Structure formats: structure tokens, C-alpha cells
Amino acid sequence: MINIIWFFMIFIGFFLSFLNGSTDAVTNAAMKGGAAAVELTIGLMGIICIWCGVMKIAEKSGLTDIIGKILTPFLKLIFPGIPSGHPAMSAIIMNMASNMLGLSNAATPFGIKAMEELQKINANKDKATNSMVMFLVINSACLQLIPATIISLRAAAGSKNPSEIIFTTIMSTVIAAAVGFISCKLLEKSYE
Amino acid sequence: MAAIIKQFTIYTVPFIILGVLIFGYLKGVKLYEVFVEGAMEGFNISIKILPYLVTMLFAIAILRESGALNLITAACAPALKLLGIPPEVLPLVLMKPMSGSGSLGITAEIIQKYGPDSLIGRIASTMMGSTETIFYTMAVYYGAIGIKKMRHTLISAILAHGAGVIASCIICRMVFGS
Numbered sequence: 001m002i003n004i005i006w007f008f009m010i011f012i013g014f015f016l017s018f019l020n021g022s023t024d025a026v027t028n029a030a031m032k033g034g035a036a037a038v039e040l041t042i043g044l045m046g047i048i049c050i051w052c053g054v055m056k057i058a059e060k061s062g063l064t065d066i067i068g069k070i071l072t073p074f075l076k077l078i079f080p081g082i083p084s085g086h087p088a089m090s091a092i093i094m095n096m097a098s099n100m101l102g103l104s105n106a107a108t109p110f111g112i113k114a115m116e117e118l119q120k121i122n123a124n125k126d127k128a129t130n131s132m133v134m135f136l137v138i139n140s141a142c143l144q145l146i147p148a149t150i151i152s153l154r155a156a157a158g159s160k161n162p163s164e165i166i167f168t169t170i171m172s173t174v175i176a177a178a179v180g181f182i183s184c185k186l187l188e189k190s191y192e
Numbered sequence: 193m194a195a196i197i198k199q200f201t202i203y204t205v206p207f208i209i210l211g212v213l214i215f216g217y218l219k220g221v222k223l224y225e226v227f228v229e230g231a232m233e234g235f236n237i238s239i240k241i242l243p244y245l246v247t248m249l250f251a252i253a254i255l256r257e258s259g260a261l262n263l264i265t266a267a268c269a270p271a272l273k274l275l276g277i278p279p280e281v282l283p284l285v286l287m288k289p290m291s292g293s294g295s296l297g298i299t300a301e302i303i304q305k306y307g308p309d310s311l312i313g314r315i316a317s318t319m320m321g322s323t324e325t326i327f328y329t330m331a332v333y334y335g336a337i338g339i340k341k342m343r344h345t346l347i348s349a350i351l352a353h354g355a356g357v358i359a360s361c362i363i364c365r366m367v368f369g370s
Contacts, residue, residue, distance in 0.1 A: 056230025
């Protein structure tokens with residue numbers, strides 16, 4: 001899917017540039033886009049390191065386990081298909097904890113682990129289970145407590161209060177997750 | 193209300209960092225060493241996302257500089273106005289489900305162009321944190337275990353994304369005023 005989208009982005013862009021005679025400028029911008037990506041990554045590296053450092057302390061001190069225990073009853077509610085104490089649950093908790101700290105790239109390994117565990121209790125190996133769909137949809141609504149990357153972006157751009165968007169982000173992410181949850185529950189019977 | 197929320201957000205980050213450090217200290221964690229260890233992982237993550245970022249920003253630059261993104265935005269603008277979504281953030285709305293790093297690039301650009309403390313800048317910042325990259329997550333997670341029948345995944349994820357987008361606009365207008 002992303003292959004087709006990526007191809008068409010480039011295809012439509014270059015095709016349009018041939019039509020309006022801006023090919024030179026477009027080629028230049030494309031090359032600069034690559035350079036901008038490197039600058040952006042370097043700029044973000046510091047903040048990502050800081051949050052990963054904080055996360056590591058939370059993990060080593062057992063704080064993430066405590067958060068996990070608090071979250072388990074909620075997760076049982078969201079994922080009734082997963083048996084108690086199943087390893088899928090702890091992977092899901094770690095994935096959500098990483099997402100909550102805004103470290104979506106740290107969350108991916110846990111997400112894959114959770115999917116592998118869910119696949120073990122899947123009867124039909126090429127069809128997604130209700131729990132898998134729910135996990136992916138909740139994941140795509142990414143409950144986030146600290147959008148660290150955005151805060152650093154805002155700070156870099158000279159915002160007076162870079163973290164002021166934390167509250168608005170939590171509110172909209174909760175609404176997105178709620179809509180995802182409800183639509184999953186409503187649709188799971190019609191997409192057997 | 194807005195003043196309380198502003199105060200709350202100023203103290204959230206220091207509170208979380210201090211809380212984690214104090215808890216770690218009480219539990220006898222070697223704070224300095226463990227932080228360095230985590231920072232090293234963060235460094236590796238940054239290096240890993242770099243190629244994805246280059247791949248997406250390269251394509252976005254072509255799409256944008258050619259005027260294609262403007263055409264799409266202009267075509268969708270009337271429908272978005274009805275939903276209360278400012279046309280300036282449309283590139284982000286369209287990109288977010290496709291690529292996290294790509295939408296990060298767009299957010300950076302919006303923030304630079306309109307200012308981080310403008311309503312547009314705040315809406316873009318909020319939107320960026322409120323949903324994830326649907327196509328990427330689906331490709332990676334389902335790809336890892338060989339799922340082919342995704343059932344209602346895409347519909348539900350897009351509904352959640354749409355709700356997050358509309359909610360971002362409404363909530364930002366309420367909290368920060370228009």
C-alpha cells in the first residue's frame with residue numbers, strides 16, 4: 001500500500017512539474033528534502049535520547065511494571081479474547097507505555113512482539129482476530145501522554161510554551177481511541 | 193479553565209522526569225548509568241528513523257514543490273471548512289495515516305511557517321500527537337505475522353483518525369481561542 005502511495009507521490013509531482021515547467025525547482029527541492037530530513041533527525045536526536053533515558057530508569061526501577069498492573073483491568077476490558085497472564089498482554093502494555101511517552105519508534109518492537117503472541121492463539125493464521133484489529137486500531141489512535149517529539153519541534157521553532165499542547169493532545173487522542181474502540185466493537189461481527 | 197490547563201502543561205514534563213528519577217533513586221537504580229544506557233538506545237532509534245525520514249521528505253518535497261499538494265488542498269478545502277478543519281493543516285491530515293516521519297516533516301514546516309504559538313501551529317501540533325501512521329503500522333504489524341485478511345482494521349483506523357483530526361480542531365479552538 002505504502003509502495004503505491006509513495007510511487008504516486010513522486011510520479012504525480014514530477015508529471016505536474018513537466019506540465020508547468022518547474023522541473024528544475026522540483027528536482028532541487030527533492031534533493032534539499034533529503035538534507036532537511038538529516039537536519040531534522042539530528043535536531044530530534046537529543047530529545048529522543050533524553051526520553052529513552054527516562055524510560056530506561058522507569059523500566060529498571062519497576063515503574064513500568066506498576067503501571068502495567070494498574071492498566072491490566074482496563075486491558076482485560078478492551079481485549080476480552082486474551083487469556084489472563086498471557087505474554088501478549090505484557091507486550092501490549094509495554095507497547096502502550098512507550099506510545100504514552102511519545103516514543104512511537106520504541107513502541108514498534110513491543111507491538112510486533114504482541115502480534116506474534118496474538119498469532120499463537122489465532123485459529124485462522126491468515127485472518128486477523130478481534131484482538132489484533134483492536135490492538136492495531138487503538139495503536140493507531142496512539143494514546144500519548146507526552147508528545148516529546150512535537151514539544152521539541154515547537155521548542156526549536158521558538159514557542160513561548162512548547163508543552164502547552166499536552167492537554168489538547170490527550171483530549172483528542174482519547175476521543176480518537178474511543179471512536180476506534182466503538183467502531184471495532186460494532187464492525188467486528190459484520191467483517192467475519 | 194484555559195489558565196489552569198496552561199499551568200498544568202508547564203509542570204507536566206518536569207513532574208514526570210522528577211517523579212521517575214526520585215522513584216528510581218529510592219529503588220536503588222544507578223540513575224546516571226541507566227540513563228546513558230537508555231540514551232544510547234535513543235541514539236540508535238534516531239539513526240534507524242533517518243532513512244525513513246529521507247525517503248518520505250524526498251517524495252513530499254516533489255509533491256509540494258510541483259504544486260500538486262496545493263491542487264489537492266484547494267479541491268478539498270470547502271468540505272473541510274464544513275468540518276471546521278483549517279485548510280492549512282490538510283497536508284498533515286492526508287499524510288498522517290501514511291507516514292509518521294513524513295507528517296513530522298509537514299508539522300515542522302507548518303510550525304515554521306505559521307509559528308508554533310498560532311492557532312494553526314497548535315492544531316497541527318495537537319493533531320500530530322493524536323493519531324498514528326495507520327498504513328505503516330498495518331504493514332509492519334500484520335506483515336510480521338503474515339496476516340492477509342485485515343477485516344475491519346482500515347475502516348476503524350480511518351474513523352479513529354478522522355475523529356482525532358476533528359477533535360484536535362475543536363479542542364484547540366476551545367482551549368486557545370480562535
